[in-house]
Amino acid sequence: MENTTHTDPWELYDRLIDGVPEGIAVRDYSLGLHWTYLDAECGCGVAWTMKGGKIGSRKHPDLRGSDLKSVARLAKSWNFEEATLGVAALNAWYSRKELLDPLGAVYEAPKALARDERKREAFGEFTPHMKGGKVAVIGHFPHVTELAERCDELTVLERSCSEGDLPDPACEYVLPSQDVVFITGTTTTNKTLPRLLELSRDSLCILTGPSVVASPILFDYHADVLAGSVVNDPEKTSFAVRSGQGRLFGEAVQMMRVVKPGLELNLQD
Numbered sequence: 001m002e003n004t005t006h007t008d009p010w011e012l013y014d015r016l017i018d019g020v021p022e023g024i025a026v027r028d029y030s031l032g033l034h035w036t037y038l039d040a041e042c043g044c045g046v047a048w049t050m051k052g053g054k055i056g057s058r059k060h061p062d063l064r065g066s067d068l069k070s071v072a073r074l075a076k077s078w079n080f081e082e083a084t085l086g087v088a089a090l091n092a093w094y095s096r097k098e099l100l101d102p103l104g105a106v107y108e109a110p111k112a113l114a115r116d117e118r119k120r121e122a123f124g125e126f127t128p129h130m131k132g133g134k135v136a137v138i139g140h141f142p143h144v145t146e147l148a149e150r151c152d153e154l155t156v157l158e159r160s161c162s163e164g165d166l167p168d169p170a171c172e173y174v175l176p177s178q179d180v181v182f183i184t185g186t187t188t189t190n191k192t193l194p195r196l197l198e199l200s201r202d203s204l205c206i207l208t209g210p211s212v213v214a215s216p217i218l219f220d221y222h223a224d225v226l227a228g229s230v231v232n233d234p235e236k237t238s239f240a241v242r243s244g245q246g247r248l249f250g251e252a253v254q255m256m257r258v259v260k261p262g263l264e265l266n267l268q269d
Contacts, residue, residue, distance in 0.1 A: 009194040010076065015217050017072050020093045024068040029088065031081060032241040035210075035248065037231070038088035039238070040068045044231040045091025046241075046253055047211040050189045053080035068092060075188065083189045087211055090188075094215040095230050100258060103216060107230070108255040123147060126180065126225075128266045129204055133179030136203075138187060138196060140165055151180070168192075175199035185211030185228060197222045204265075210253060219260045227257040 029038040036049045056079060063071055068089055075086030097105070123141075130151040137144050140158040148154040155174050158165040166174065175181055181200040185207055187193040197205065201222040212228030229249075231237050236252035239245070249255065259265055 012194050012217070012221055013076050016090055016213060016215055017069065017075065019215065019217065020069040020072045020090065022067060022069050026063050026066045026068055026071055028238065029063055029085065030238065030241050031085060033244060035241045036084045036088045037237050037241045038071070038085060038092050039234050040089070040092040042068065043092050043096040044234040044237060045088045045095050046229060046231060046237065047084050047087040047091060047189065048186050048209070050080040050084050050186055053083065054078040080189055087189050087213065090213045094213050095228055097230055100214060100230065100256060103258045105256050105258045123182065125267045126206060129180050134177060135180045136174055136178045137182045139184035171196060171199055176202065178203045180204045180206070182206050182208050185209035188213055194221065214258055224260045224263055225257055227255070229253050229255050
């Protein structure tokens, strides 16, 4: 499917949902202020809590005991809080070491990292591929402007622009000419991911952030690297999400990456 143009943007979502088996129960979940987690019989997944989208109360007041696949279908909802729960459900299935290890996943050391440190490390390992090139980042991550020192030209696309950013509709004009594109995992929630992947098909395309659904299905849609997360400790994850305290990343949640089969990357240690 390397050179395939995908005309149905729902195809990606439908394939991800179809890959989740039926008969797996949701045990617990929390739609937190910043992060959401969902714990199922197979494992636990997280996603950034996105507000907005279609106005209206959520249709499912209590998802405990629900079938994981039915909750994963919420990823297609235009109510972004519902969609957040759907993405967390997808991650509860796909972002598990027993599925990722056969794909050659590389995991960050289980050390506590502040959010700013985590983002620096996520971008830093790809520095060799940025040198002398054009780099675009979807989302104004902390310290993203530091990337300008590592590449020839940096473009940051953001819905709520900071100084120097371009508004996100500029993606149609900017992404086809880039050498490297970083796409935040939250684009799965707001449904912009299929188009962003299509526009970035000729770039080194890296999906980054804890919300990334770490399924090899995404490699069929022009993603090259999945830099997502796995939950190491559901109890610590639950506490951090519900209370807003505790170390979420490095202790409860561990960052990882999977590279598209056959793609040789020169990564910086």
